[in-house]
Amino acid sequence: DTAVSQTPKYLVTQMGNDKSIKCEQNLGHDTMYWYKQDSKKFLKIMFSYNNKELIINETVPNRFSPKSPDKAHLNLHINSLELGDSAVYFCASSQAHRSTDTQYFGPGTRLTVL
Amino acid sequence: AQSVTQLGSHVSVSEGALVLLRCNYSSSVPPYLFWYVQYPNQGLQLLLKYTSAATLVKGINGFEAEFKKSETSFHLTKPSAHMSDAAEYFCAVSTRRFGNEKLTFGTGTRLTIIP
Numbered sequence: 229d230t231a232v233s234q235t236p237k238y239l240v241t242q243m244g245n246d247k248s249i250k251c252e253q254n255l256g257h258d259t260m261y262w263y264k265q266d267s268k269k270f271l272k273i274m275f276s277y278n279n280k281e282l283i284i285n286e287t288v289p290n291r292f293s294p295k296s297p298d299k300a301h302l303n304l305h306i307n308s309l310e311l312g313d314s315a316v317y318f319c320a321s322s323q324a325h326r327s328t329d330t331q332y333f334g335p336g337t338r339l340t341v342l
Numbered sequence: 343a344q345s346v347t348q349l350g351s352h353v354s355v356s357e358g359a360l361v362l363l364r365c366n367y368s369s370s371v372p373p374y375l376f377w378y379v380q381y382p383n384q385g386l387q388l389l390l391k392y393t394s395a396a397t398l399v400k401g402i403n404g405f406e407a408e409f410k411k412s413e414t415s416f417h418l419t420k421p422s423a424h425m426s427d428a429a430e431y432f433c434a435v436s437t438r439r440f441g442n443e444k445l446t447f448g449t450g451t452r453l454t455i456i457p
Contacts, residue, residue, distance in 0.1 A: 232385070269430060271386075271447040284444055318385055327374050327436040327443040328393040333385030 231255050232334035234319050240340045241309055249304045249337045251319030259283075260302035261320040261331065262294060271318070277302055278325040306339075314341045344369040344435045348448035356456045361405075361420040363451050365433030368414065375416040376434040376445065377407055386432065392416060403427070428455045 232253045241247055253260060261284075262274040276284035280296045291307040306313060316336045322329035349364040367373050374393050378386040390401025397409040403426075407418045416433060433448040 269380075269450045271432065271450075273444050273446075276444065320385075325443055327438050328391070330376075330388045330391065331386075331445065333378075333387070335385050336383075 230335075232319055232321055232332050234317075234334040234337050236337060237335065238338050238340075240342065242342055243309055243311060245309050246305070246307045247309060247339070248306070249317055249319075249339070251302045251304070251334060253300055253319075253321040253332070253334075255321055255323075255332060257321040257323050257332075258299060259322045259325045259329070260296065260299075261322075262302065262304050263318040263320060263333075265316040265318060265336070267315070275302075275304075276325065283325055309339075309341045311341050314339055344373060344437055344446050346375075346433045346435045346446065346448040348431075348433050348451050350451055351449065352452045352454065354454040354456055355423045357425055358422050361418070361423045361427065361453065363418040363431050363433075363453065365407075365416045365418065365448060366414050367416060367433075367435045369435060369437055371437045374436045374438070375407075375409060376436070377401065377405070377416075377418050378432045378434060378447075380430040380432065380450075382429070389418070389431075423453075423455050425455050425457065428453055 259278045261276045265271045275294045277296045293305045296302045319334040320331040322331045345368045347366045376391045377389040390399045392409045400406045434445045
């Protein structure tokens with residue numbers, strides 16, 4: 229059983245489109261995250277949710293909107309896609325929103341904007 | 343603000359040789375430190391973490407790291423490299439500062455193993 233799963237694995241789309249990436253965890257964790265990894269492999273947090281409540285909201289364009297329907301799911305919707313949005317997006321989860329907690333990462337979604 | 347610096351974006355070692363990946367941190371409060379590994383086309387996986395208990399931390403796959411406050415370092419080592427160790431390694435820092443419980447990652451070190 230996959231602990232943290234993301235769909236789709238690959239996403240190729242045109243500029244200006246709207247797309248969503250889904251994430252699910254079956255670890256029973258309370259906290260979920262979205263990260264962006266750019267072409268240089270630099271990994272930066274975008275959002276975190278704890279028990280469906282937004283905790284961390286980094287400096288991310290408001291075209292990005294996370295949605296957490298329940299503790300096990302955290303989806304990422306992106307409006308009006310731009311070339312610079314091309315990256316690998318990782319979902320992660322942890323037991324709680326504690327600094328010492330191990331984060332478990334999904335396999336990533338490679339987004340290519342043409 | 344917290345940050346980590348990983349010295350050497352690429353490191354190559356021969357199979358069987360010592361692996362040493364360097365990480366230095368900056369934090370105004372006591373840090374928690376992590377090493378994650380990313381295999382090609384996969385997500386990140388925790389190797390080990392320091393959370394203010396023992397300063398020498400042992401992780402999976404024979405890796406270990408030592409927290410040295412005086413040097414603000416948390417270098418990752420493995421006595422004998424294996425071909426399967428080829429991957430990207432990320433050092434990360436977090437702190438207990440309320441409202442800032444987030445991981446800040448370094449820029450990564452790509453480890454290549456020479457047969």
